Amino acid sequence: MTRVFSGIKPTGNVHLGNVLGALVHWVDDQHRADSIYCVVDLHALTVQQDPAELRQTTFRLAQALLAIGLDPSVCTLFVQSHVHEHAELAWLMECTASHGELSRMTQFKDKSTKAGQGFVSGGLFTYPALMAADILLYDTNQVPVGDDQRQHVELTRDVAERFNSRYGPTFVIPEATFPTTGARVMDLQDPTSKMSKSQDHAPGTILLLDEPKTIEKKFKRAVTDTESEVRFDLAAKPGVSNLLSILGAATGRTPEQAAVGYTQYGPLKADTAAAVIERLAPIQARYAELGRDPSELTRTLAAGAAKATEIAAPTLARAQANIGLLPPNSSTSVVVGVL
Numbered sequence: 001m002t003r004v005f006s007g008i009k010p011t012g013n014v015h016l017g018n019v020l021g022a023l024v025h026w027v028d029d030q031h032r033a034d035s036i037y038c039v040v041d042l043h044a045l046t047v048q049q050d051p052a053e054l055r056q057t058t059f060r061l062a063q064a065l066l067a068i069g070l071d072p073s074v075c076t077l078f079v080q081s082h083v084h085e086h087a088e089l090a091w092l093m094e095c096t097a098s099h100g101e102l103s104r105m106t107q108f109k110d111k112s113t114k115a116g117q118g119f120v121s122g123g124l125f126t127y128p129a130l131m132a133a134d135i136l137l138y139d140t141n142q143v144p145v146g147d148d149q150r151q152h153v154e155l156t157r158d159v160a161e162r163f164n165s166r167y168g169p170t171f172v173i174p175e176a177t178f179p180t181t182g183a184r185v186m187d188l189q190d191p192t193s194k195m196s197k198s199q200d201h202a203p204g205t206i207l208l209l210d211e212p213k214t215i216e217k218k219f220k221r222a223v224t225d226t227e228s229e230v231r232f233d234l235a236a237k238p239g240v241s242n243l244l245s246i247l248g249a250a251t252g253r254t255p256e257q258a259a260v261g262y263t264q265y266g267p268l269k270a271d272t273a274a275a276v277i278e279r280l281a282p283i284q285a286r287y288a289e290l291g292r293d294p295s296e297l298t299r300t301l302a303a304g305a306a307k308a309t310e311i312a313a314p315t316l317a318r319a320q321a322n323i324g325l326l327p328p329n330s331s332t333s334v335v336v337g338v339l
């Protein structure tokens with residue numbers, strides 16, 4: 001059976017880009033593949049976090065994933081730091097990825113440039129090696145992600161191939177999968193930048209828990225252009241194309257199909273808002289319901305971590321043995337045999 005793995009960082013609030021670009025596909029995938037999903041809290045540490053807030057955000061994100069439709073009786077859902085194999089394999093991956101490869105990662109370049117003279121952690125630079133470890137620990141075949149993670153999954157493939165060729169067959173080579181619509185949801189105020197969690201209170205970001213009135217207001221103010229023709233044209237009309245992509249993704253159509261019948265921006269904005277409100281309403285209701293029994297979520301995450309460890313531990317042991325780390329209980333003959 002195909003194995004699927006994906007992760008999401010507990011930073012800020014879940015937004016519409018996460019939902020349409022990744023999470024609704026996780027829900028679909030869990031019924032056709034052996035699916036493992038992870039709240040990647042170690043990845044959040046690349047920037048300084050408030051400890052209490054990080055714990056909250058991690059828990060609330062797991063709650064949101066269940067609300068969106070992950071079913072822990074079908075898939076495996078866990079928190080990354082509960083499975084220590086991630087951090088351990090990450091070191092082996094850091095030693096297999098080159099400095100040049102990590103320097104070429106556009107997310108690192110963007111984020112470190114934005115930080116300017118401010119603090120840039122070493123973890124921000126080595127982050128893709130941890131992401132490679134996340135994926136490779138589970139003998140993953142497919143990694144469903146939004147477009148912004150393409151380069152990281154490519155690096156994972158390169159590192160896995162290098163490790164296998166240096167030390168013998170160890171890792172399954174994964175491939176990224178992207179949704180046909182919604183892979184790149186853009187900021188409503190700046191449709192040339194992707195919608196992102198760091199824009200939390202920004203008018204261009206629709207949050208999973210935004211109220212209907214807020215959603216309507218944000219779409220009403222969405223940036224379009226001075227023409228009035230409604231057509232999907234990413235280069236010439238990024239704002240309108242983003243609305244069409246969102247409307248299409250929220251209603252199961254292509255952006256071109258979603259464009260049919262519109263001659264003005266006003267109705268397009270109103271209908272896109274309505275479609276998003278309709279898509280998010282049942283998720284918001286389920287989120288509130290799940291919040292009434294936090295101990296159930298704690299149990300779900302513990303069971304998920306135990307299931308994940310059963311797969312991750314042997315993979316880590318295989319990688320450690322193949323790279324030549326001395327097993328803790330090795331007999332002298334193993335060592336002498338090698339010498």
Ligand code: TYM
Nearest residue numbers: 006007008009017018021022131145146183184185194195
């Ligand atoms: P993260 O937490 O930034 O985003 C989670 C998922 O949401 C997708 N996404 C988007 N899709 C469409 N439009 C957008 N505007 C948008 N913004 C985010 C992301 O592509 C992602 O699929 N490094 C990863 C987390 C990670 C991971 C992994 C993913 C860590 N280990 C292993 C897959 C496999 C990240 O920061 O995603």
